[in-house]
Amino acid sequence: MNCEEARVLLHAYLDDELDAAASLAMAQHLAGCAGCTQRYRGHARLQQALRDPALRVSAPAALRARLAARLPAPQPAARAARRWPALAAALAAALALTVTLATWQTLRPRAPAGDALVAEAVSGHVRALLAEHLLDVPSSDQHTVKPWFDGRLDYAPQVKDLVAEGFPLAGGRLDVLDGRRVAALVYRRHRHVINLYQWPAADGETGTRERDGYRVVQWNEDGMHYLAVSDAAAADLDAFVRAFRGASAAGAEPAR
Amino acid sequence: MDLPFSTPAGPDARSAFEASVMRHLDAAYGLARWLARNEQDAEDVVQEAVLRAYRFFGGFRGGDARVWLLAIVRNTFYTLRAAAPAPSAHDAFDETLHGGEDGAPDPETLLARAADAERLRAALARLPAEYREVLVLREFEECSYKEIAAITQLKIGTVMSRLARARERLARCLLEPAAEASP
Numbered sequence A: 001m002n003c004e005e006a007r008v009l010l011h012a013y014l015d016d017e018l019d020a021a022a023s024l025a026m027a028q029h030l031a032g033c034a035g036c037t038q039r040y041r042g043h044a045r046l047q048q049a050l051r052d053p054a055l056r057v058s059a060p061a062a063l064r065a066r067l068a069a070r071l072p073a074p075q076p077a078a079r080a081a082r083r084w085p086a087l088a089a090a091l092a093a094a095l096a097l098t099v100t101l102a103t104w105q106t107l108r109p110r111a112p113a114g115d116a117l118v119a120e121a122v123s124g125h126v127r128a129l130l131a132e133h134l135l136d137v138p139s140s141d142q143h144t145v146k147p148w149f150d151g152r153l154d155y156a157p158q159v160k161d162l163v164a165e166g167f168p169l170a171g172g173r174l175d176v177l178d179g180r181r182v183a184a185l186v187y188r189r190h191r192h193v194i195n196l197y198q199w200p201a202a203d204g205e206t207g208t209r210e211r212d213g214y215r216v217v218q219w220n221e222d223g224m225h226y227l228a229v230s231d232a233a234a235a236d237l238d239a240f241v242r243a244f245r246g247a248s249a250a251g252a253e254p255a256r
Numbered sequence B: 001m002d003l004p005f006s007t008p009a010g011p012d013a014r015s016a017f018e019a020s021v022m023r024h025l026d027a028a029y030g031l032a033r034w035l036a037r038n039e040q041d042a043e044d045v046v047q048e049a050v051l052r053a054y055r056f057f058g059g060f061r062g063g064d065a066r067v068w069l070l071a072i073v074r075n076t077f078y079t080l081r082a083a084a085p086a087p088s089a090h091d092a093f094d095e096t097l098h099g100g101e102d103g104a105p106d107p108e109t110l111l112a113r114a115a116d117a118e119r120l121r122a123a124l125a126r127l128p129a130e131y132r133e134v135l136v137l138r139e140f141e142e143c144s145y146k147e148i149a150a151i152t153q154l155k156i157g158t159v160m161s162r163l164a165r166a167r168e169r170l171a172r173c174l175l176e177p178a179a180e181a182s183p
């Protein structure tokens, strides 16, 4: 990391928004760079000063009262208002992202047990795409991606090179499913992303499902449960699963 | 500026709205107050935003009501501030790093200046709205980058770099002589 990068990243470091690897790189840079350390300390002090309650404001009581009077009484009759249709459409579009995220969150608790995991996996897939936090370790090299998980998980995920089959590896990230940290590998198919989650489990649910426009394929193999999510064409995801199950893994040891 | 609203579906819409959205009124007012920079405009923005939120409440199905409301407040502010369109549409303000001209400010001097709440308030008020909003969301509302991204419709990487620039600008403002405080 050089000072120019550190100058921006130190803010994410200050806000505790960096992943473990980037935090470590930042800490190492700060340890060896007096200029960046000074800058970091200055911004930490500034942040501390901004936490002063004297700078906070509360909504005036008069505003609360006015709003209470303006909102319709409970059990109102439905009335259509179309005076500002364009504005309504623009606002609706602007809010679509939030509402989409909210939809996932409300779907989860209602889903039956088997579906809950699928819903969570789909949600994780969508969140990773929306938040652009798709990759902790961006690399098309399985020999880079696989060791990255060492020490971050208590198991070693299977990482396979499927470029010949038309599914280039984009990298990997840590995700959380069903309350546990899991490995997520990211493969690409044209412009579609395939998230492949895996964790040790012998008897996970298997099969193929569609959920909210995403296809989910689950299988078990060699003590590992696999869950693939994508919005790629059904045939593409099925081909991906066949390719993954057929290919040999990085650093694969003979089955015992 | 009365906004007619259709009412959300459901018999207990208003109680649900009060329970999930109205409890974030302080957050809404805080953002509006720092964006509008005066109390009257802030109240107008919040009133408008809450009525809009109520109107759209039928389409809100749970999730983070605070993020949802703050996004509407921000939108309402930029909509009402007719003279200036929402910043995501253009890059009229200075988004470049000022090549080290601020150097690394001396932390102790910075702390001494920032400890003066009035001075800090004035410096914050002088920042462009694009900087003020990310700082207010981060430091006052303690939003995560992901939440700020959802509220401002910026990418997470942009949230990070904008916060960096906002803080550098704020530090520069604080270190300027107080006499130059108001342009």
Ligand SMILES: [Zn+2]
Binding pocket: A002, A003, A006, A029, A033, A035, A036, A037
């Ligand atoms: Zn440095």
